[in-house]
Structures are given as structure tokens and as C-alpha cells.
Amino acid sequence: MQLAQRLKAIKPSPTLALNARAKALAAKGVDIAGFAAGEPDFDTPEFIKEAAIDCLRAGFTKYTPTAGIPELREAICAKLQRDNQLTYAPDQVLVSVGAKHSLYNLFQALLNEGDEVIILAPYWVSYPDMVLLAGGKPVIIETREEDGFAPDPEAIRRALTPRTRAVIINSPSNPSGAVLSRAVLEGIAAAVRGHDCLIVSDDIYEKLMYEGEFLNIGNVAPDLVPRLVVVNGMSKSYSMTGWRLGYAAGPKPLIAGMNMIQDQSTSNPTSMVQKGAVAALKGPTDTITTMVTEYRARRELIVSGLNALQGVSCRYPDGAFYVFPNVKALLERSYKGQKVGSSQRLSDILLEDFRVAVMPGAPFGAEGYLRMSFVTSREVIQKGLARIGELIAALS
Ligand SMILES: Cc1ncc(COP(=O)(O)O)c(C=O)c1O
Known part of the structure; x- marks a missing residue:
């Protein structure tokens, strides 16, 4: 089938694609430590849901x-x-x-x-x-x-x-x-x-x-x-x-x-x-305050945990819910006899062999970095950091 030329200029969203891969593995029962999603793990505040439900009931459709x-x-x-x-x-x-x-x-x-x-x-x-x-x-x-x-x-x-x-x-x-x-x-x-x-x-x-x-x-x-x-x-x-x-x-x-x-x-x-x-x-803004307080604690956990890993350095993000660790040193090392070489390969190895979903930096215009969101529980953050540590130990 012949499709429009404009499709040739673009590519599928890499974040959505990686999330889909991670979700497919999770659906098969694989225990993935997920850092790829760009969405809060909190539920929508109740008062917002209520407003939409009321409006459905009232026939505002x-x-x-x-x-x-x-x-x-x-x-x-x-x-x-x-x-x-x-x-x-x-x-x-x-x-x-x-x-x-x-x-x-x-x-x-x-x-x-x-x-x-x-x-x-x-x-x-x-x-x-x-x-x-x-x-x-x-x-x-x-x-x-x-x-x-x-x-x-x-x-x-x-x-x-x-x-x-x-x-x-x-x-x-x-x-x-x-x-x-x-x-x-x-x-x-x-x-x-x-x-x-x-x-x-x-x-x-x-x-x-x-x-x-x-x-x-x-x-x-x-x-x-x-x-x-x-x-x-x-x-x-x-x-x-x-x-x-x-x-x-x-x-x-x-x-x-x-x-x-x-x-x-x-x-x-x-x-x-x-x-x-x-x-x-x-409405009230206390739900935002609650989220930010929790994100702040997770930010501390993930940044300090990443900085404790050999070959990784990570600045504290001032806002949003992502860390962007520098992993250039890891790309120079080898995994199973082959140079890691790129953030994409590092992300692939982490997902396939260590059950950790992280975004490569390259699609964000910064090779040599990973993007990890901390919109996941502290337990998952700790588990994920330990698994990244296992990968680093496996590099030569
Ligand atoms: C920088 C930035 N802008 C815009 C969006 C789009 O947000 P939404 O379409 O969910 O409102 C995102 C979502 O990840 C984002 O990270």
C-alpha cells in the first residue's frame, strides 16, 4: 500500500514504544522495574473524578x-x-x-x-x-x-x-x-x-x-x-x-x-x-503538595543511588519527575564480549537481561545519558538500582 510521504519524515514515539515493550513483558509475568513511563503513579484526585461522574449523570455528553x-x-x-x-x-x-x-x-x-x-x-x-x-x-x-x-x-x-x-x-x-x-x-x-x-x-x-x-x-x-x-x-x-x-x-x-x-x-x-x-x-491543591513531597523523597533515593554506582553520575533535577544520569563511562565498556556502545543498547540490555525499563538518552537528543522517571514506588526504585548495579558488575 502506498502511504503519504510525510510518514517518512517521522518515527514512532520511542517512549511509547519502550513502554509498550515493558508492559508486554510484564503481562507475561516478568517482574519489570519500570522507569520509562512519563506519568504519575498517583490516582486522579477523587474530587476531579466526582465532577466528571456528576457531569455524565447530568447528561453533559x-x-x-x-x-x-x-x-x-x-x-x-x-x-x-x-x-x-x-x-x-x-x-x-x-x-x-x-x-x-x-x-x-x-x-x-x-x-x-x-x-x-x-x-x-x-x-x-x-x-x-x-x-x-x-x-x-x-x-x-x-x-x-x-x-x-x-x-x-x-x-x-x-x-x-x-x-x-x-x-x-x-x-x-x-x-x-x-x-x-x-x-x-x-x-x-x-x-x-x-x-x-x-x-x-x-x-x-x-x-x-x-x-x-x-x-x-x-x-x-x-x-x-x-x-x-x-x-x-x-x-x-x-x-x-x-x-x-x-x-x-x-x-x-x-x-x-x-x-x-x-x-x-x-x-x-x-x-x-x-x-x-x-x-x-x-479545586484544592493539597494533592499536588502530597505528590511533590513523595517525589522529592524518591528524587533523593534515586539520585543518591545512581551516584553510588560505578560509572554513573547524576545531577539533581530541580523539577519534573525525571533523572538524566550520565552513563558515558558504561558505553565504553563491554557486555558479553561486545562494546555497549550506545544508550539504546544499554537500555535494551537492561530491559532484556536485567528487567529494568529505562529510556535511552539518544531520542532526547543526548547520547550518553539515560532518562529514568521516578513516578514509581521507593521499593521499585531500590530494586531497579540493584539490578543496574548487577549489570555494571557484569560489564568488562
Ligand atoms: C514536555 C512535555 N510536553 C508535553 C507533554 C504532553 O502531555 P499531555 O499530552 O499528556 O498533556 C509531555 C508528556 O510527556 C511532556 O513531557
Whole structure:
């Protein structure tokens, strides 16, 4: 069968693929220590579920406006004002089926063939592919572990061209956990100020902070807010990954364009999910505090455990729920007579021979690293660390 050319530009999501492999092994009864998933292991808070159930019972089961119900768009505007000191009107907000969908709509609405989008590596795996799918060109800028994976604003300045349409910022970052400081954000703002491009701020991990403060670039550079798009969603802060609810707030013409793409593809996000999101945004925040307290303890356990392993070094993530250990020394060693060589092979060996699921760094644009999420119990973290220790002992 002949399929569209555009499929050739992209690849399956490596995170979803690895998770599927790990789940298939677990289904066969293999006891996997899983660090690959990017979703909280907490259940969705009860009051959010109740709101959606009430709404189902009340028959709120029909199409809604494509952009989301007015009540939700108003709640999002109130949230952006309250938590982020950013002022948006409801007609500047589009609610979609996850932040991933928001970003997809965004690039579809923004990019022409060959338009460039600056992406900071290590990056979330889907950014380059979503840009490619829209006919754009991802322009990758490396960051360095010794700089805490914060970008050098000068490198961004050098990468800007007349074709640059957007720069993506993701702080706290998936996969590095880096949180961009006020100074770095000011540097990025200064770099892009003279250039007519959008700033896409993917704030999905904003509530999961361990050190420092969360800042959106709009807070340090209010003059850039007219060309800022804030992307956020319910998945990570409210343990609502399966509900699929995200949103974008930004310049009206862009949001209108994204709305049109959504109109002609998926229409509105699920009606009762929208009511659940209203409850989440207006409700108590103690469930987030509970999650962050537990994640902080796990962060300590996993970082100290990784640093105790020979050939592994790991910085403390300032936010999100991932560690990004440096395993370059392990790649130089051999397993069963063959050089390990790549983070992909290391991940394969760990899954197949040691029953540990970790993401290789390469698909995140950083070979020599692994991405491990700590959204799993302390027992599993300890078990996984012990198994990685067994692998290291088996290397020559
Ligand atoms: C950086 C980042 N942005 C966006 C998303 C998408 O989140 P969702 O589509 O579940 O809202 C993810 C999910 O892993 C992510 O890590």
C-alpha cells in the first residue's frame, strides 16, 4: 500500500514504544522495574473524578464548542493570572486533547515548508517530529550538563535566521529536570527580542518543583507576551494522563488558526473531561503538595543511588519527575564480549537481561545519558538500582 510521504519524515514515539515493550513483558509475568513511563503513579484526585461522574449523570455528553466550554476557558485564564501573572482572555485559549495535541495544532497552524523551530537539547522526544510533520525544520541547540542543561542565549541568537518561526522553552524540562533561572530566561528574551518569532513555553511540569522558583519567560520579559504561547495541561500536575486535556494560550490569530485545525480534525475535547478539568483548576491543591513531597523523597533515593554506582553520575533535577544520569563511562565498556556502545543498547540490555525499563538518552537528543522517571514506588526504585548495579558488575 502506498502511504503519504510525510510518514517518512517521522518515527514512532520511542517512549511509547519502550513502554509498550515493558508492559508486554510484564503481562507475561516478568517482574519489570519500570522507569520509562512519563506519568504519575498517583490516582486522579477523587474530587476531579466526582465532577466528571456528576457531569455524565447530568447528561453533559454532547458536542461542546471546539475551543472548550466557556467555563473551562475562563478557569484557565484565572489560573494563568493567579499562578503565572499572565493575562489572557478566553478567546485567546484553545483547549485540546492533551498538551501534545495543543503543540501539534500549534505547529500545523504556524509553519510553512522549511520554516525553522529552535529546540533545546535534551528535548522532549515529540518536538522535532511534530515540527517535521508540519513541514518545518527542527534546529537543535545543544546544552551542557556542566551548565545544568541551561542554554547559552548566545547560541540561540546565532541560530536565529529569517526562517525561524519559534523557539521552544520547556522548564522544568523533560528529560533533564532543568529549571531555567531568571537570568537564563532574561538571556533568551534578549536573544529573541529583535527577531520576529514566537516563544513557545511548555509549562506542563510547572507544579513539580524541588528547587528554585518556576518562572515563565513572560514574567521576566512582559514585552514578549504578545508573541508568547503558553502550553500546559492536566496530565502531570493532577495525574490525569489518560483523560487527555491540555491547552494553549496565546495571540488571537494563532489561537484562531489552531482552532480551525482542531475544528476540521478532532473538534472538542471530551465533554466530561472538560468538567473534570474545571474542578481540578478551581479545586484544592493539597494533592499536588502530597505528590511533590513523595517525589522529592524518591528524587533523593534515586539520585543518591545512581551516584553510588560505578560509572554513573547524576545531577539533581530541580523539577519534573525525571533523572538524566550520565552513563558515558558504561558505553565504553563491554557486555558479553561486545562494546555497549550506545544508550539504546544499554537500555535494551537492561530491559532484556536485567528487567529494568529505562529510556535511552539518544531520542532526547543526548547520547550518553539515560532518562529514568521516578513516578514509581521507593521499593521499585531500590530494586531497579540493584539490578543496574548487577549489570555494571557484569560489564568488562
Ligand atoms: C514536555 C512535555 N510536553 C508535553 C507533554 C504532553 O502531555 P499531555 O499530552 O499528556 O498533556 C509531555 C508528556 O510527556 C511532556 O513531557
